[in-house]
Amino acid sequence: MKCPFCGSLDTRVVDSRATDSDDAIRRRRECVKCSQRFTTFERIEEIPLTVIKKDGTCEPFNRGKLIAGLGRATVKRHVTASRLEKMVSDIETQLKNEFKYEISSQELGEMILRHLKKIDKVAYIRFASVYREFKDIDEFMAELEKLQ
Template sequence: MKCPFCGADDTQVIDSRVNDEGDTIRRRRRCASCEKRFTTYETAELHMPQVVKQNGTREEFSRDKLRLSFTRPLHKRPVSMELVDRAVDNIMQKILGRGEREIQSRELGEAVMLELRRLDKVAYIRFASIYRSFQDVDDFHDVIRDLDTTARRNTDKTEK
């Protein structure tokens, strides 16, 4: 690290501390040439992948757009914003964990549906009706039947 005062390359770390959140390291440094002290901060630089839309265009990943995918179907539903933020964080962690440069928008939509299914069944159905382009009432019946079947399976597992 270059000294900001004299430009010398020889600086020494005197003290290092991790911040309360655990995502930044604060380092106190001393320049070997001019003896002045300064502070640097180190954080991880994470790049979210580009989102490939269905028409082939690419756009930057947007946490706000992902969050909006939750807030619209959850409008007037009893789900806290804290739970929404947790769901968004879960999706982002899974995406980052893959380490890929691109992600299909369809994969994001499926991840949102999975999280909505856990958070609120009504919001899940709202989102699914738009996302999967429901054409008639039978499409709603199919999704509700699937939810009901899954709920029964889960109930049977907990009773055993």
């Protein structure tokens, strides 16, 4: 770490601790050359998730947008907001653990449907009807038959 006072690259860490928000490490450093002390913060650099839409455009993964869509699918169902939050967190974690920072909207939709199927089958059908863009009642019935 370069000393902000004399420019020396020879510094040592005197103290390390997590910040109050636990999103960084606060380090007190001392320059070996000039003995001045200074503070640095170390943070993990997060690579944002990107969703590739059907038309080829890219947009940042929007957690709020996904939860809002899931909220519409689960309206008047016994699915709590915290359950939806956990589901979205699980999906995000899975993608990051697989080092997938770009995902197609189709693949994301299928992940969501797999999770919804375990939580609430009516919400699954509601989400599938919008996501898969059922053209007629036959496609809708075919999806219902798969559930049974």
